[in-house]
Amino acid sequence: MNSVGSAVMLAGAVSSLVLGVLITAHHLTSARRRSRREREAQRLRPLVFRLLSDPGVLPELVALDRRAWAAVEPTVISLLGNVSGAAREPLVDLLTHRGVLDSARRGLRARRARVRVEAVHVVGLLRSREDLPRVVSLMRDSRPEVRVAAARTLGGLADARGARPLLGGLSCSRPVPPHVVAHSLLALGTAAHPVIVDALRHPHATVRAVAAEVLGFGGVVAAFPLLVRLLREDAELPVRLAALRALARTGTPATAAVLIGFVGRGSPDELRIAAAEALGALGDPAAADTLGFLLAEEPHRLAHNASRSLLRLGDHGRDILARVAGGSLGPAAAVHAIEALAWNQITHERLAAAARGHT
Amino acid sequence: MILNAVEVAGLAAACYFLLINCSYLVFLSVAAVEFAREGRHKPFLAVDELYAGPLTNAVSVLMPAYNEEAGIVEAVRAMLALRYPVFEVVVIDDGSTDETFAQLEAEFQLVSLPAVVSDELPRRGVVRSVHVPAVRAIPLVVVRQENGGKTRALNTGLCLARHPLVCMVDADSILDPDALMSVARPFLDDPFRVVAAGGAVRVANGCRVVAGRLVDVRMPRRLLPAIQAVEYLRVFLLGRTAWSRFNGLLVISGAFGLFRRDVVMAVGGLDPDCMSEDAELVVRIHRRMRDEGQDYRIVFVAEPVSWTEVPDTALVLGRQRKRWNRGLAEILLKHRRMIGNPKYGVVGLFTLPYHMLFELITPLAEFVAALVLVFGLTTGAITLSFAVSLSATAYGFAFLISVFALTVEEYSFRRYHRWADLGMALLAALAENIGYRQRTARWRMWGVWAALRRSERLWGVMPRRGFDVPTPPGGKRP
Numbered sequence: 037m038n039s040v041g042s043a044v045m046l047a048g049a050v051s052s053l054v055l056g057v058l059i060t061a062h063h064l065t066s067a068r069r070r071s072r073r074e075r076e077a078q079r080l081r082p083l084v085f086r087l088l089s090d091p092g093v094l095p096e097l098v099a100l101d102r103r104a105w106a107a108v109e110p111t112v113i114s115l116l117g118n119v120s121g122a123a124r125e126p127l128v129d130l131l132t133h134r135g136v137l138d139s140a141r142r143g144l145r146a147r148r149a150r151v152r153v154e155a156v157h158v159v160g161l162l163r164s165r166e167d168l169p170r171v172v173s174l175m176r177d178s179r180p181e182v183r184v185a186a187a188r189t190l191g192g193l194a195d196a197r198g199a200r201p202l203l204g205g206l207s208c209s210r211p212v213p214p215h216v217v218a219h220s221l222l223a224l225g226t227a228a229h230p231v232i233v234d235a236l237r238h239p240h241a242t243v244r245a246v247a248a249e250v251l252g253f254g255g256v257v258a259a260f261p262l263l264v265r266l267l268r269e270d271a272e273l274p275v276r277l278a279a280l281r282a283l284a285r286t287g288t289p290a291t292a293a294v295l296i297g298f299v300g301r302g303s304p305d306e307l308r309i310a311a312a313e314a315l316g317a318l319g320d321p322a323a324a325d326t327l328g329f330l331l332a333e334e335p336h337r338l339a340h341n342a343s344r345s346l347l348r349l350g351d352h353g354r355d356i357l358a359r360v361a362g363g364s365l366g367p368a369a370a371v372h373a374i375e376a377l378a379w380n381q382i383t384h385e386r387l388a389a390a391a392r393g394h395t
Numbered sequence: 396m397i398l399n400a401v402e403v404a405g406l407a408a409a410c411y412f413l414l415i416n417c418s419y420l421v422f423l424s425v426a427a428v429e430f431a432r433e434g435r436h437k438p439f440l441a442v443d444e445l446y447a448g449p450l451t452n453a454v455s456v457l458m459p460a461y462n463e464e465a466g467i468v469e470a471v472r473a474m475l476a477l478r479y480p481v482f483e484v485v486v487i488d489d490g491s492t493d494e495t496f497a498q499l500e501a502e503f504q505l506v507s508l509p510a511v512v513s514d515e516l517p518r519r520g521v522v523r524s525v526h527v528p529a530v531r532a533i534p535l536v537v538v539r540q541e542n543g544g545k546t547r548a549l550n551t552g553l554c555l556a557r558h559p560l561v562c563m564v565d566a567d568s569i570l571d572p573d574a575l576m577s578v579a580r581p582f583l584d585d586p587f588r589v590v591a592a593g594g595a596v597r598v599a600n601g602c603r604v605v606a607g608r609l610v611d612v613r614m615p616r617r618l619l620p621a622i623q624a625v626e627y628l629r630v631f632l633l634g635r636t637a638w639s640r641f642n643g644l645l646v647i648s649g650a651f652g653l654f655r656r657d658v659v660m661a662v663g664g665l666d667p668d669c670m671s672e673d674a675e676l677v678v679r680i681h682r683r684m685r686d687e688g689q690d691y692r693i694v695f696v697a698e699p700v701s702w703t704e705v706p707d708t709a710l711v712l713g714r715q716r717k718r719w720n721r722g723l724a725e726i727l728l729k730h731r732r733m734i735g736n737p738k739y740g741v742v743g744l745f746t747l748p749y750h751m752l753f754e755l756i757t758p759l760a761e762f763v764a765a766l767v768l769v770f771g772l773t774t775g776a777i778t779l780s781f782a783v784s785l786s787a788t789a790y791g792f793a794f795l796i797s798v799f800a801l802t803v804e805e806y807s808f809r810r811y812h813r814w815a816d817l818g819m820a821l822l823a824a825l826a827e828n829i830g831y832r833q834r835t836a837r838w839r840m841w842g843v844w845a846a847l848r849r850s851e852r853l854w855g856v857m858p859r860r861g862f863d864v865p866t867p868p869g870g871k872r873p
Binding site for chain 1: 445449510513514515527528788792799801806812
């Protein structure tokens, strides 16, 4: 035991020492590296900002040595992501002259995932549409960070050809997070709508849900019948909810009538609650009577949403709330109406206070 | 005969501690790999995209508060200043006897709203009144309830929360500005499956705080909190990251956790009869999801950070550790049918047995091992060198694990920039084994004993020293 114990203790002591040295070395080198880069970047940053208004400084930046460029490149890349229009051009010129685009193109096929991620990011920032096929192929990369970067770049390239691969990224064995796909699909604009409308019939629930959400933001009236069908018939509740939200956002005249059909007891509570809220957002006075009756319904959230929605329907909604507050539908409904009317009073006072603040 | 028995007991103890520390080593290695992976993602996380994304869910932040007059206004202001597209802050004043409510009322010009509080959770607090800001459209709701404890306060908050995600935080916690966005990310990455996400909690003692924001991260200057800082790093940050990797996460800290509201409501909210209500909720969610055969995930996110003040006296620390272990014992008793049951997957087969064997009974094992050593030494059954080797191996390995945890921290997050912080962390890792570990073992043992005896539950008070605030120019520190 003693010899084993001594050996274990020695191994432990050596390991602790090695780890201690590793910590110290990292602490020392990373601090030095960071401060050196920061100093260099600080020195060159004004030059990069001057480039936006004075293309004459381009040669000076193109001629920077490797170390100086490494310090200033993150600033250029980050700036490129935050400017638009004419201000982009000198930055794109600078990166092209420095060979960043060529290097990124090579990087798209690199073995190291980190290099592929950075490359696809740069291709997106430089909006190099000719690299779209390669970016699409990276949507099937084995590494999740590369797939996410490729999906974002497809949005950044704003080419409708990216819609199908983006939607495909939701249902494959190596998926991309839905929010990334949704964001990129929205960036593709109206040219991508036919593909997205098609996706409402996709067998995969996530694809249908994301397509519905995106179409809701795009206000695609042509998708209305399909969204209604999803709301009525889809087997997955999250898809039905996504369809409901999309319908509420598109706000066609027929929407309120459709949603009223889903606040009844035959629908799942989640749908009833969401529909009661959406009817307020639509602002169609035709929904007022139905919402009024919901004040006496369970669950709590349904009655609560109905009362707040009535406030959004103008005088007719407030009249109904006043009647219910008086006890026309019983005490359980009255308390919701009283709360909503009190809330209405508070919001009015807030608005008045804000107006006083402006005058 | 006695000789053999003592030697066998000594070797059994050595094997037990070897197993524990080896398991920590595995956790740390898994966590290190996870952090390296996260590190690769980090530069491309596109927080702005999350902020503007169409699928980002709104969040209700629930802040129970009891006698928090000293810092409640600053805490609420800091919460309201978090970066997140749509959220509300629900403060639940749990029958404070000080000026907690008066401070909020004056600062935010609160008016009473005759709100209907749902009875979806029967074990919520008794609500006295609900208040909202009168003048400014601030997403703040303040509820006053009769004193019923933190758990009932959170249940009240759950009943009032309007949004699909609920974030439970302590009133004295400080969140990093992007903490809410980072902890909400798993719900966006995997919206159909993720039901809960826990954020990392770190030690705020010694850090500098300005206007409810942590502006300078430092190691605590006193040894007791510094030891806890290293312990939080090793056990909570790295351990939970590893359990999360295997979908076996058991604890989401009450100081910072995000849940799907519908799921929490479906399992009946938090249990006021459990001392570790946060962990119990997570176990109940696991149980429900598995019973219903649902595909789900409960994840831990290491990067969003909630900073919390830890006890800096042995008395308060003792109460806390007793409470924690009592809570663990209560959970294991309540959910004993899950232990070793393959129906409950990783949680049933690994997490719960692990917590029983290596968390719950460790203090008892340490106590027995110490007794055996003393008995063996006095009877001459073991030699002094054997006893020293055994102790040094057990504690040396524990020190090695802590240094490994500090290495992972340095390479992955590097939150502590000063050499003094690094020195203090290494000193704390060493000092943890001399006195601290033995004392916490004793408190933890009392916790288990209290659970078995079902003695009266006492939460105790955690006196706050407050944070290091900068000295105003030419003036004294407030």
